[in-house]
Amino acid sequence: MTVNAGESLWEKNPLHLKSFSNCLQLKAWARDFLPHNTAEKQWGAQVLLKQSRPSVTVSGSSASMACQVSAKTIVHWYKQHPGEPPKRILYVSGQSPVFDDSSDTWRFQVRQHPTESLYALTIDYLTPRDSGTYYCAYCGYYNKVFGSGTKLIVSGKLHSRPANFEILQKEHKNQIMYVCLIEKFYPDVIRVTWTDKGNKIVEGDNIVKGDAWKPTKEDKYSISSWLTVPAEKKDENYYCNYEHETGKESVTKQGI
Incomplete structure (x- = not known):
């Protein structure tokens, strides 16, 4: 197969890429068969991966998590348990996923949005063993690039949004400390x-x-973040923002 300069490798024949099991094989093929500078263009350009949900908590039989990709590429999905390296589940080139373990084919599905570069991984027949952090990834020119990850929690406990969200401030000598609670x-x-x-x-x-x-007698969590700025910037606005699976919010230090 040949690809002309400026032509998309993925649009030329995406199904052909199923034969490559890892990034090194794919890039080795590109160096041998793509025209001059085309391989650099295909893998040199930065692709942005966005996993908007930091976690998914479920008590049912299935769960889904999404990965938004800024450009057309082969998307890989990995699972990681605490203290272990990420392990690839599958990758998607063209319309169908290619699984590393054939026993996963009946429980894992990947759906691509018809008009957007959005890939949704769905896991059916969940068990507690499916808990872990799931990453989408792609092959960069020199290494594999991972998304921020989505933690899957298989639990009978329901998620809950923060009960309190505020900024406290304290001025000391020539500095101001803002505490986001x-x-x-x-x-x-x-x-x-x-x-x-x-x-x-x-x-x-x-x-x-x-x-x-988490306090000893409670089942919910708290967190804080500190921002320190020079006292001469006390009139400038700063915002604390959080992203949780229950939603996003921002608060400013104004009015404190």
Whole structure:
């Protein structure tokens, strides 16, 4: 098979790619058979993966999690247990998934959105052994790139949104510390970020994020994050944001 410069490898013959079991084999084939610079274009461009739900808590017989992809590519799905490396379940090239273990074919399905680059992994006949973190991934030019992951929790306990969400502040000498407090949520998987008034994520050594913790006699979690800024920036707006499987919210330090 030949692919002309500027032509999409995936559109040319996506089903042909099922014969490649890993990224190294696929890229080795590309170096040998694609025209000059085409392989670099196919794998050099950055593909963004977005797994919007940090966790999924279910007590029923099936669960689904999605991965949004910014460009056409082969999508891999991995499962990871705590303390173990991720293990690939399948990959999708064309319309049908290719499984690493044939015994998974009757429980795992991947559905692609007809008009969007969105891949939904569905697991049927759930058992507690299916609990773990599931990652979508693609082959970058030099390595495999993973999404942020979605933790699947198979449990009889229902999820619950945070009962309290606020920013506290304390001024000390020439600095101001903002403490974002998020209390009483389940499960413990939550993403916390700080943004400025332009909705730009604030990063650096001036941010400290604690681990989720649970009081001894409670079954819900709390977490806090600290942002420290110079006192001369006290009139600037900063926002604390969280993403939980129950939804997203933001709060500003204004009005405190």
